[in-house]
Amino acid sequence: MTLLTTLARLEAAVSGRARPLSRVRHCRLAAQPLVIIPLTLAGDPATPVAAMTGTSRYGQQLLVVPQPHSRDLRLGFLVGLARIVLGYIADRQNRTEVLPATKKSEERRRFADAPQVIVPNQAARDYLGLLGRSTRFLPTDGPYAVDPAVPSLGKWLTFLADSADHTGAALLADLTSLLAEHWASGQSPLEDASLAAQLAWIDPPPGMTGLQAALATEDPLRCPPAGPATDPGFDQAILEPLVRRYNRAAQAGKRAGVDRATAEITAALKGQLEPTWDAVWRAISLLRALPETALAGRRWSADKDSFTRFSSYLADGGLPQPRRDHAATAAARLDRLERAQAAYDTERALEDPFVLAELRTSGEAFAGEVVSAEPSRTIITAAGRAVLRPRFTVRTGDPVRLEPGRVLICPAHHRQRVQIADLTRTATDADVVLEVVQGMGTPGRPTPGAVPAIGELVSFTPDPGFFAQRDFPPPEQIPWTHGGPLVRRAVGPGEETPS
Amino acid sequence: MTATDARLDSLRGSTEPLSFTARTIAALTANPGCVRRALMDAAGADKAALATHVGFPQRSGASQSPFALTRGGIFEAQVKASGGADLVRLLRDKLGLDLPEVSYSDLESVGGNTTKKVRYRRTRALLLRAARHPDQAGTLYDHPMLRLQVGGHLAYLEPDVVAFQIQGKFHVVEVKSFAVIDGQADEESVAAAAMQAAAYIVALQDMLTAESLSASAVSTDVILVTPENFSPQATATFIDVRKQVAILRRQLARMARIGVLLDELPSGLTFDLAPDPDGNYTRARGELASALEVVPARYQPRCLKTCELAGFCRDEARAAGALTVLGSVVRDDLGSLDSISTALALASGIRQPSADQADIARALRYVKSISDTLAGGTV
Numbered sequence: 001m002t003l004l005t006t007l008a009r010l011e012a013a014v015s016g017r018a019r020p021l022s023r024v025r026h027c028r029l030a031a032q033p034l035v036i037i038p039l040t041l042a043g044d045p046a047t048p049v050a051a052m053t054g055t056s057r058y059g060q061q062l063l064v065v066p067q068p069h070s071r072d073l074r075l076g077f078l079v080g081l082a083r084i085v086l087g088y089i090a091d092r093q094n095r096t097e098v099l100p101a102t103k104k105s106e107e108r109r110r111f112a113d114a115p116q117v118i119v120p121n122q123a124a125r126d127y128l129g130l131l132g133r134s135t136r137f138l139p140t141d142g143p144y145a146v147d148p149a150v151p152s153l154g155k156w157l158t159f160l161a162d163s164a165d166h167t168g169a170a171l172l173a174d175l176t177s178l179l180a181e182h183w184a185s186g187q188s189p190l191e192d193a194s195l196a197a198q199l200a201w202i203d204p205p206p207g208m209t210g211l212q213a214a215l216a217t218e219d220p221l222r223c224p225p226a227g228p229a230t231d232p233g234f235d236q237a238i239l240e241p242l243v244r245r246y247n248r249a250a251q252a253g254k255r256a257g258v259d260r261a262t263a264e265i266t267a268a269l270k271g272q273l274e275p276t277w278d279a280v281w282r283a284i285s286l287l288r289a290l291p292e293t294a295l296a297g298r299r300w301s302a303d304k305d306s307f308t309r310f311s312s313y314l315a316d317g318g319l320p321q322p323r324r325d326h327a328a329t330a331a332a333r334l335d336r337l338e339r340a341q342a343a344y345d346t347e348r349a350l351e352d353p354f355v356l357a358e359l360r361t362s363g364e365a366f367a368g369e370v371v372s373a374e375p376s377r378t379i380i381t382a383a384g385r386a387v388l389r390p391r392f393t394v395r396t397g398d399p400v401r402l403e404p405g406r407v408l409i410c411p412a413h414h415r416q417r418v419q420i421a422d423l424t425r426t427a428t429d430a431d432v433v434l435e436v437v438q439g440m441g442t443p444g445r446p447t448p449g450a451v452p453a454i455g456e457l458v459s460f461t462p463d464p465g466f467f468a469q470r471d472f473p474p475p476e477q478i479p480w481t482h483g484g485p486l487v488r489r490a491v492g493p494g495e496e497t498p499s
Numbered sequence: 500m501t502a503t504d505a506r507l508d509s510l511r512g513s514t515e516p517l518s519f520t521a522r523t524i525a526a527l528t529a530n531p532g533c534v535r536r537a538l539m540d541a542a543g544a545d546k547a548a549l550a551t552h553v554g555f556p557q558r559s560g561a562s563q564s565p566f567a568l569t570r571g572g573i574f575e576a577q578v579k580a581s582g583g584a585d586l587v588r589l590l591r592d593k594l595g596l597d598l599p600e601v602s603y604s605d606l607e608s609v610g611g612n613t614t615k616k617v618r619y620r621r622t623r624a625l626l627l628r629a630a631r632h633p634d635q636a637g638t639l640y641d642h643p644m645l646r647l648q649v650g651g652h653l654a655y656l657e658p659d660v661v662a663f664q665i666q667g668k669f670h671v672v673e674v675k676s677f678a679v680i681d682g683q684a685d686e687e688s689v690a691a692a693a694m695q696a697a698a699y700i701v702a703l704q705d706m707l708t709a710e711s712l713s714a715s716a717v718s719t720d721v722i723l724v725t726p727e728n729f730s731p732q733a734t735a736t737f738i739d740v741r742k743q744v745a746i747l748r749r750q751l752a753r754m755a756r757i758g759v760l761l762d763e764l765p766s767g768l769t770f771d772l773a774p775d776p777d778g779n780y781t782r783a784r785g786e787l788a789s790a791l792e793v794v795p796a797r798y799q800p801r802c803l804k805t806c807e808l809a810g811f812c813r814d815e816a817r818a819a820g821a822l823t824v825l826g827s828v829v830r831d832d833l834g835s836l837d838s839i840s841t842a843l844a845l846a847s848g849i850r851q852p853s854a855d856q857a858d859i860a861r862a863l864r865y866v867k868s869i870s871d872t873l874a875g876g877t878v
Contacts, residue, residue: 003866006832007846009825010839042564043571045678045729068566133680134729188800188826211817218558235564323681357869397865 002358005184013186016209018201022182022354025290026344028170028300030116032056033284034088036081037120037276038127039269040228041068042235046127046134048077049230049239050269053084057281064269066246066262075146078135082153089115089156093311114171114300114307117160120195120226120280121176127228128172129161136320151320158321159310165337168299168344171307175283182290186210194218195226195279203286224272226279231272238268293351299344327482332472342464349461350411359461360398365408366432367459368396375451378443388443390436390451391421394458400430407437408460415439416450417463434460503758507542507650510761512771516543519654524647525694528743528750529805534760535796536806541650541757544770546807552772552780553788555810558803571676578674578724578733583639586672589724589735596665607642615655618644623706626662626669630712633667645702650754658699671699672722672735679725679734689723689738696721697743701751704744719744768793800826834859 008019032055041047049068054060061084065077095112099105119125136154138146160172176195185192185201191214192198200213208216217223220231230239242265249257310318325333348355349365359365373392380386402408404420416439424431441447452458478484508516517523527540539546550557578585582603590596607613609621622643629638640663645656662669673696677688700721704714719741727734768790772780791811798816800823802809816824820839823830835855836842844850845860846867852860 003832003862004870006825006829007863007866007870009829010822010843010846013825013839014843041566043567043569043676045680130680186825188824189828190800190803190826220558230564232562232564232567235566236562240565353873357873360869361866399865 002361004354004358004361008184009186012184012201012210016186016211017204018183018185018198018210020182020354021184022352023290024352025182025287025292026168026296026299026348026352027173027178027181027287028116028292028296028303029173029284029288030114030170033116033118033173034085035060035118035277035280035284036085036124036128037226037273037280038124038131038228039230039273040127042229042232044068046130047074048081048131050273051077051081052270052273052277053081055088060277062266062270062273064262064266066258066265067243067250075150078131078150078153079147082147082149085117085153085156086149092307110304110308111311112304114304115160116170117172118280118284119172119174120276120283121193122174123193124226124228125161125164125172125174128157129164132157132159132161133323152314155314155318155320162321163303163306167337167341168347169303169306169340170296170300171303175280175287178287179283182287185214187214195276195283196223199279199283199286203282223275226276227273234268234272239265242268293348295347295351328472328475328478331482335472346462346464350409350414350464356411356459356461360459363399363401365459365461366394366396366398366400366402366430367457368394368398368429368432370452370454370456370458371395371431373451373454375446376443386443388436388440388446390440390446392434392451394432394434394460395429396432397429400432402432402462407463407465408434409463410458410460412458413439413449418460432460503761504652506761507538507757510538510764510769511542511544512769512773514545514548514772514774516652517545518543519647519649519652519656521656521658521695521698522691524649524654524656524698524747525691526805527649527754528694528746530797530799530802531746531750531753533797533802533806535791535794535812536808537650537754537757538760538794539770539808541652541754542770543652545772548772548780549770549787549791550808550811552782553784553791553811555808555814557807557810567676574676574726574731574733575674577731579641583641585733586639586724589733590672590722593735594722594737601639601663603639603641605641606644615644615657618642619646619655626703626706627710627712629664630669630707630710630716633664633716639663645699645706647698647702647705647751648755649751650757656698656702658695662699662703668716668718669703670718670720670722671696671703672724673699674724677725678728679736680728684725692723693721693738693740694743694747696723696738697740697747700740700744701747764793797823799823833863 005021008021012019034055035053037052038048039050041049047068048065050062050064052060052062063077063080065073067073092113092115093111096109097112099108099110101107117128119128132154134154135150136158138144138151138154140146140148140151163169164172164174176193176198179195179198179202180189180192183198183202185198187197187201194217196217197214200208200217201210204210204213220233224234225231242261246258246261246265249261345355345359346364349359350356356365356367360367371393373390375390375392377389377391378386379389400423402420402423404423406420408418408420410416410418417437418434419437420432421435422433436450439447440450473479523540527537530536536546539549547557583601587601604625606618606622606625609617612618622640622645625638625640626643643658643662645658647654647656658671658673662671664670673692675688675692677685700717700719703717707716708714719739720737721740723736723738724733725736726732770787770790771782772787773782775781788811791808792815796808796812796815798809798812798821800813802812806812813824822833822837822839822842825839833842836845836859841850842863845852845856846863848864
């Protein structure tokens with residue numbers, strides 16, 4: 001968070017309404033996302049009690065486990081969830097698109113769409129990962145065999161949860177994080193973890209301030225928590241007595257009693273989930289109202305690529321993802337995540353004046369006035385050829401923290417690249433000498449407008465291409481420090497046996 | 500009764516002092532700089548009842564789900580079943596402890612007597628004897644009753660732990676029902692368990708040092724027993740709680756000096772809820788709220804998870820326009836400033852910064868100018 005966001009929080013707190021941090025959306029929102037709101041049993045890990053799910057505002061389905069400790073009922077729930085998730089994914093695999101060959105790659109095919117799962121908050125996101133961990137190793141043969149759809153669900157949930165660590169990926173999105181990227185509320189980040197409270201600041205009901213509306217959401221009777229943890233008061237007063245009633249009926253073998261208890265448990269959980277269901281779709285429509293950027297589409301294409309890759313991995317009989325990454329895989333993954341984060345920040349700056357402003361306040365970008373220019377400057381290359389290398393100087397009051405040599409882009413000239421040739425500071429300003437290194441034309445035919453005129457106001461931000469992929473050694477040459485040559489290991493017996 | 504005790508009793512008023520558990524003692528360290536909380540805890544005041552009475556009932560973390568409690572109970576019973584057979588196996592196999600023949604001593608009641616004092620005396624006698632004769636080690640003590648001086652009060656700790664002695668050292672075993680999955684557990688749960696274990700260790704150490712025995716006879720490596728992955732199978736892990744012991748000791752020492760804080764309060768100040776014979780609280784709300792406000796608090800959003808009174812303090816901080824309600828990042832960003840209005844006045848240039856505010860004021864004005872340009876000066 002930068003001082004700009006901090007200032008927005010202060011202003012939100014005083015005005016009683018969230019302040020926009022951005023007026024564009026950097027994340028693709030699918031026309032048909034799959035919303036999943038999971039609820040879990042307190043105390044046990046990955047023991048679901050219910051989930052509300054669906055791809056449209058009025059098309060929700062409710063899955064319930066009336067006795068969460070029963071393995072059969074839990075598996076029934078997971079099979080039900082698997083049908084929904086796998087069906088949704090299969091629908092995204094119906095159409096393919098052809099990417100024509102480029103200089104770097106051959107022609108290839110990929111799915112024309114990708115799944116997008118939306119959950120209310122980060123805890124729900126993590127919970128789907130945990131459900132994936134608990135189901136992907138389940139055996140499909142032997143005494144504890146489960147429906148093959150369940151481990152398949154596990155692999156997909158793991159894929160989605162892993163993708164969520166990748167900044168800019170939109171395959172699994174949590175709404176509290178997305179909203180916080182676009183609005184600063186007048187409360188603390190800890191309180192922002194509640195979807196209802198954050199929405200209250202962004203879009204309070206008529207006649208209420210954000211603060212009043214947010215405080216009202218804290219009453220679990222009026223506004224049940226968005227999960228996955230249920231309200232302990234609800235557990236105590238309603239759910240636990242109903243589950244006991246279910247147990248009594250089941251033990252006595254009373255079919256009608258079991259049905260009645262199941263219906264009551266279902267109704268109670270529906271009541272807990274419905275307010276969050278509404279909040280989720282409110283949040284989605286607030287986000288949809290923001291115009292999507294062009295690069296969001298490009299990042300979505302990357303999502304389609306990884307969706308296609310994982311689909312074919314599974315089609316080839318792909319094993320469940322390992323419980324822990326191999327050292328080399330982990331190093332590569334970490335590097336990928338870091339670069340994705342850095343690229344995401346600079347890409348957004350190109351499309352979003354708010355993000356550009358944030359980078360300016362932290363010294364990673366700057367804006368200022370052109371004070372001198374040498375539009376026809378040429379240099380002689382090592383090969384003895386004269387090339388055009390125009391230079392110009394920008395004077396800025398921004399706290400620039402970029403070193404000479406860095407390649408920058410002006411958001412107004414996407415195709416051009418400039419490099420910092422020199423940087424001198426005075427007491428209040430900095431003079432940045434920039435050399436155009438791409439998109440300047442030749443000495444005979446200079447590109448018009450490649451060099452800004454003296455007096456023009458310009459801004460520059462780091463080139464996202466700077467964060468291009470790094471080469472890692474091929475699997476067979478991984479050094480022993482990182483676990484040695486990578487061998488694909490089969491999942492051994494006894495990885496996970498149900499109790 | 501000392502003057503301090505009398506003063507604390509009058510602060511609390513006519514209700515019985517709350518008894519401490521390891522959980523509430525661990526919570527003492529959550530916000531050590533908060534005088535309001537330190538005083539309330541030392542006096543044994545019922546913060547939850549006070550908060551509800553002044554209109555700010557605690558919402559989150561107020562209670563535990565019965566499902567979680569049941570699971571905890573079942574897991575603990577399973578670990579301790581048949582004289583701790585499962586536990587001994589874990590200690591030998593997982594932690595490689597060289598346990599000889601083990602006997603098991605349950606201190607939950609002493610000849611049918613379950614009062615805290617009696618159980619404490621029995622625990623103390625047995626543990627001191629063991630400490631003096633380390634050669635006769637090999638006993639697991641279940642449900643020991645420990646005692647700790649907290650502020651002006653003696654708190655009895657009824658841990659769901661087992662203490663045992665091996666090679667001249669006492670170890671504390673804590674049984675928790677949160678799962679360790681692929682070697683990782685929920686950070687907050689582990690931190691809470693470590694702090695609670697520290698309370699037991701401090702109590703054990705104090706018991707030994709009171710008899711001129713060495714505190715180093717208590718190991719600061721706690722053995723945490725938890726379910727592994729998604730099965731009810733138990734696993735054991737060592738956690739080093741030296742840091743937590745130090746933090747807790749510092750806070751307890753601070754509470755022991757509570758007299759200094761009390762001296763600064765106006766005489767006659769009380770948080771009495773004035774219950775009538777039916778247990779209904781009759782204290783005027785406004786009066787109680789004013790009494791609470793006399794004692795300075797140090798609200799931070801994290802309090803919402805750890806303190807029953809947090810809703811009240813948050814409201815007070817909001818009314819005062821304190822920066823802390825916006826979270827630690829905002830507070831750290833603005834360094835020396837403490838109110839929202841000051842920060843905004845410096846940003847818009849309405850207010851002239853003092854010498855130590857010059858840097859942050861310049862940064863704020865710069866950010867404000869950028870923000871105004873973005874908003875087109877209208878929003």
